Amino acid sequence: MNKNRKNRIIKSLSVFLIGIVLCSCQDAVKNYPKTDLTASHLIPKPLTINATNSSFVLTENSSIQTSNIEEFKNVGFILAEKIKDKTGLNLAVNTSESTKKGVISINKVLDASFSNQEGYELIISEDLIIVNALTAEGAFRAVQTIRQLIPYTTFNSEENEWIVATGTILDEPNFEYRGAMLDVSRHFFDIKVIKKYIDAIAYYKMNYLHLHLSDDQGWRIEIKSWPKLTEIGGNTQVGGGKGGFYTQNEYTEIVDYAAKNYITIVPEIDMPGHTHAAYTAYPQLNGTKNKKLSSESTTEERIANLYTGTEVGFSTFDTRNEEVYSFIDDVIGEIVQLTPGPYIHMGGDESLSTEHKDYEYFVERVEKIIHKHNKILIGWDEVATTNIESSSVAQFWASEENAQKASEKGMKVILSPAKKIYLDMKYDSISKLGLNWAAFVPVDSAYNWTPETYVKGLSKDHILGIEAPLWSETISTIEDIEYLAFPRLVGVSELGWSVQQNRNWDNYKIRLANQTPYFNKMNIKYYPSKLIDWVQ
Numbered sequence: 001m002n003k004n005r006k007n008r009i010i011k012s013l014s015v016f017l018i019g020i021v022l023c024s025c026q027d028a029v030k031n032y033p034k035t036d037l038t039a040s041h042l043i044p045k046p047l048t049i050n051a052t053n054s055s056f057v058l059t060e061n062s063s064i065q066t067s068n069i070e071e072f073k074n075v076g077f078i079l080a081e082k083i084k085d086k087t088g089l090n091l092a093v094n095t096s097e098s099t100k101k102g103v104i105s106i107n108k109v110l111d112a113s114f115s116n117q118e119g120y121e122l123i124i125s126e127d128l129i130i131v132n133a134l135t136a137e138g139a140f141r142a143v144q145t146i147r148q149l150i151p152y153t154t155f156n157s158e159e160n161e162w163i164v165a166t167g168t169i170l171d172e173p174n175f176e177y178r179g180a181m182l183d184v185s186r187h188f189f190d191i192k193v194i195k196k197y198i199d200a201i202a203y204y205k206m207n208y209l210h211l212h213l214s215d216d217q218g219w220r221i222e223i224k225s226w227p228k229l230t231e232i233g234g235n236t237q238v239g240g241g242k243g244g245f246y247t248q249n250e251y252t253e254i255v256d257y258a259a260k261n262y263i264t265i266v267p268e269i270d271m272p273g274h275t276h277a278a279y280t281a282y283p284q285l286n287g288t289k290n291k292k293l294s295s296e297s298t299t300e301e302r303i304a305n306l307y308t309g310t311e312v313g314f315s316t317f318d319t320r321n322e323e324v325y326s327f328i329d330d331v332i333g334e335i336v337q338l339t340p341g342p343y344i345h346m347g348g349d350e351s352l353s354t355e356h357k358d359y360e361y362f363v364e365r366v367e368k369i370i371h372k373h374n375k376i377l378i379g380w381d382e383v384a385t386t387n388i389e390s391s392s393v394a395q396f397w398a399s400e401e402n403a404q405k406a407s408e409k410g411m412k413v414i415l416s417p418a419k420k421i422y423l424d425m426k427y428d429s430i431s432k433l434g435l436n437w438a439a440f441v442p443v444d445s446a447y448n449w450t451p452e453t454y455v456k457g458l459s460k461d462h463i464l465g466i467e468a469p470l471w472s473e474t475i476s477t478i479e480d481i482e483y484l485a486f487p488r489l490v491g492v493s494e495l496g497w498s499v500q501q502n503r504n505w506d507n508y509k510i511r512l513a514n515q516t517p518y519f520n521k522m523n524i525k526y527y528p529s530k531l532i533d534w535v536q
């Protein structure tokens with residue numbers, strides 16, 4: 001070998017060696033932070049968290065692997081999309097060239113230390129994040145936890161690296177039913193608004209969205225066999241705006257969007273009270289004494305007769321008219337066709353213009369219709385005053401006595417105490433929106449109560465879950481919704497998901513204060529309550 005060549009080889013070898021040394025030095029100096037998974041700002045708080053204090057590093061070389069099952073693959077794609085939205089990183093899902101380091105592995109397991117179908121286990125080590133779940137629903141809930149664990153900023157400004165604290169999380173819900181309700185009747189909200197609400201409640205692991213689709217002021221879902229319900233009854237809203245309604249295709253779009261987020265839609269047709277819009281469209285349904293309209297009335301006369309105020313209790317169906325029941329059968333039949341979830345909500349509240357014996361008769365008839373369509377009835381707590389079956393569900397909002405009656409009958413109860421989680425209640429006397437007939441509900445009051453013991457005599461095994469209704473007499477825009485719902489709805493998600501011993505206001509309020517980057521990113525115009533030291 002000539003001298004020159006030898007020199008050249010030595011030279012390039014040493015460059016190569018120095019390179020290796022430099023590279024490994026660089027690796028060595030990269031001191032990832034000591035972390036503490038137990039201090040992360042997760043809402044709702046998981047069942048158990050153990051920290052191992054090092055870092056999983058998410059980079060553009062990270063990838064996602066899932067069990068080879070369609071639903072699990074979809075959950076993998078959802079995680080990839082959410083990571084892209086937050087970090088800009090484009091993670092490969094289920095591709096063979098994925099690297100060994102930085103893999104997120106989402107697995108269906110047949111056996112786990114939890115039996116709840118929404119439960120999951122998350123094992124985060126330096127090189128790997130493992131999600132174990134019995135169902136894709138459980139994996140989807142785990143994805144929300146991972147989203148919350150990824151920070152909003154990179155580890156340092158030079159590199160595109162995102163640090164996740166290591167450790168293990170074992171998690172499952174405290175209650176089976178964790179819901180939000182939107183009143184789309186007093187004011188109508190379009191699909192875009194509903195989808196944005198769904199995005200937010202899914203992030204906090206809620207699993208039901210109840211839509212209050214009819215009331216005195218408006219009928220909001222197309223029923224093909226009774227077209228005037230929307231043609232006439234959908235024409236206005238509180239204050240006289242233009243109102244609106246969902247076509248069946250639009251309703252299906254909502255149901256599908258919710259399902260992708262593992263949220264079930266609960267449609268409500270409120271009756272026999274709260275029915276002015278329905279019987280204005282079809283006067284033969286009217287059971288009140290002052291019947292202004294008959295079947296001969298013109299469309300114009302009917303539209304002119306719609307109600308735009310906010311009184312309750314003046315309307316009722318004619319409970320002794322058989323046509324009312326064939327109408328209800330048609331309406332529920334069409335809605336059931338579009339609704340995969342198990343529940344149909346029949347309202348049943350504040351039927352102050354219905355004689356009690358007629359009310360009882362009505363609820364029993366409607367229950368039979370709902371059963372004929374293979375669905376479970378939910379009704380506001382008044383339905384417990386009738387001879388209703390134990391398989392039906394009562395939604396407690398005002399009367400503890402009714403909630404107790406329901407549990408004595410063996411019914412399950414959804415808790416929506418107006419004094420605590422009616423999101424339409426004002427925060428305080430200077431709140432710009434909302435009502436205050438039940439109470440002023442500041443952010444701490446909405447969180448500081450115990451569903452497990454709130455109603456005397458109602459034990460945990462009779463509680464299906466908890467739901468936060470948002471009535472819309474005083475709100476008409478997405479900003480209005482967000483002002484009342486956020487942050488109180490976030491606290492409700494924790495009351496529904498986290499066990500009692502994991503709930504604590506002082507700890508919660510710090511985690512809540514740290515939701516601002518999420519709210520800002522999602523453009524959620526939350527109410528900046530002074531009780532919270534919001535992170536800017």
Ligand code: TNX
Pocket residue numbers: 312349350380397422424435471472473
């Ligand atoms: C009571 S809660 C109602 C609604 C009102 C709400 C306003 C319930 C079952 N009925 O009709 O919108 O109060 O807070």
